Amino acid sequence: MAVYTHVSAEMMARFLDDYDTGELISFKGIAEGVENSNFLVETRGGQDGHRFILTLYEKRVDPGDLPFFMALLDHLAMRGCRVPRAIADRQGVQIRELAGRPACLIDFLEGISLSAPTPAQASAAGIALADLHLAVADFSGTRPNSMGLAAWRDLAERCAGQWQQIDSGLEQLVSTELSDLEAHWPGDLPQSVIHADLFPDNVLMLGDRVSGLIDFYFSCTDARAYDLAITHSAWCFSNDGRNFDTSLSDALLQGYRSRLALDDAETAALPILARGAALRFTLSRAYDWINTPADALVTRKDPMAFARRLAFYSDPANARLFA
Numbered sequence: 001m002a003v004y005t006h007v008s009a010e011m012m013a014r015f016l017d018d019y020d021t022g023e024l025i026s027f028k029g030i031a032e033g034v035e036n037s038n039f040l041v042e043t044r045g046g047q048d049g050h051r052f053i054l055t056l057y058e059k060r061v062d063p064g065d066l067p068f069f070m071a072l073l074d075h076l077a078m079r080g081c082r083v084p085r086a087i088a089d090r091q092g093v094q095i096r097e098l099a100g101r102p103a104c105l106i107d108f109l110e111g112i113s114l115s116a117p118t119p120a121q122a123s124a125a126g127i128a129l130a131d132l133h134l135a136v137a138d139f140s141g142t143r144p145n146s147m148g149l150a151a152w153r154d155l156a157e158r159c160a161g162q163w164q165q166i167d168s169g170l171e172q173l174v175s176t177e178l179s180d181l182e183a184h185w186p187g188d189l190p191q192s193v194i195h196a197d198l199f200p201d202n203v204l205m206l207g208d209r210v211s212g213l214i215d216f217y218f219s220c221t222d223a224r225a226y227d228l229a230i231t232h233s234a235w236c237f238s239n240d241g242r243n244f245d246t247s248l249s250d251a252l253l254q255g256y257r258s259r260l261a262l263d264d265a266e267t268a269a270l271p272i273l274a275r276g277a278a279l280r281f282t283l284s285r286a287y288d289w290i291n292t293p294a295d296a297l298v299t300r301k302d303p304m305a306f307a308r309r310l311a312f313y314s315d316p317a318n319a320r321l322f323a
């Protein structure tokens with residue numbers, strides 16, 4: 001369960017007093033996620049709906065970036081994307097503080113977070129990602145990628161001496177891949193604001209229809225094709241990364257391309273971008289594996305699930321799947 005910060009019922013009720021959301025009738029910590037503390041909040045008698053997500057920002061979210069995320073969500077909602085907006089209190093303030101953490105009350109969206117998507121659902125995710133890229137064409141905000149190539153060496157160095165507690169071959173794999181990616185990373189691909197974390201658990205679905213995209217807290221300005229590569233790495237394997245599923249891969253890529261064509265340089269770059277995506281999540285998971293506080297209510301995610309994807313993508317024979 002991702003709850004790093006404890007919130008009492010009294011604190012929650014006082015917090016909600018400043019909104020037109022009615023009276024608090026229940027709240028509970030949400031089991032999924034590793035980055036932030038999330039609570040499902042229910043109210044009655046208010047004007048603004050009755051079910052909300054309360055997020056307390058932890059760990060990797062810089063509070064200075066919250067206005068960018070909130071402006072992006074407002075823009076996407078205005079362009080017809082199904083994303084949750086932050087609710088403003090009676091003073092018009094979206095970003096507040098609770099229990100010493102930056103906090104936002106967010107629209108609750110219906111839908112199921114998938115654990116085993118089908119090709120039809122992967123295709124719908126590809127379409128939703130392309131629609132997101134199209135919808136930000138006139139969004140003026142920018143944010144550097146705090147988890148991009150420039151951050152990877154530092155993350156790896158912060159795991160130094162501790163790789164063995166995860167896996168005996170991991171240090172070598174990370175070191176070889178990191179050097180190669182630093183030397184060959186493509187620098188001139190079409191960019192936009194990207195989601196940068198579109199895992200199945202961040203796509204809410206009703207049947208084969210996407211009912212919501214959530215968790216924009218890594219969104220940033222970077223190559224659009226890198227966003228597709230991240231999504232590919234997250235959607236097209238068994239959870240443990242041991243089995244690649246060609247039908248999910250074909251469906252995801254075809255769904256994306258049905259809305260937004262990739263140019264030749266983007267298509268050619270997908271294999272290396274996918275290696276980068278797999279390395280990024282191997283590193284963040286490895287760092288968390290080593291550093292998650294013992295008292296946090298959180299289920300750590302397995303770095304090896306992405307190290308296996310990294311090994312898969314780094315096999316030149318697998319580059320053809322992106323052709």
Ligand SMILES: Nc1ncnc2c1ncn2[C@@H]1O[C@H](COP(=O)(O)OP(=O)(O)OP(=O)(O)O)[C@@H](O)[C@H]1O
Pocket residue numbers: 002030032033034035036037038053084106107108109110113197199201202214215217
């Ligand atoms: N707006 C929303 N509407 C409905 N459910 C939501 C919403 N936001 C979050 N959730 C639920 O809370 C869970 C955790 O949220 P989220 O993915 O934002 O957390 P996180 O800690 O940032 O996760 P991650 O590890 O994916 O980065 C989601 O999987 C989903 O079940």
Ligand SMILES: N[C@@H](CCO)C(=O)O
Pocket residue numbers: 034035197199281284285301
């Ligand atoms: N979606 C990521 C968490 C955000 O870094 C993971 O599953 O590792």
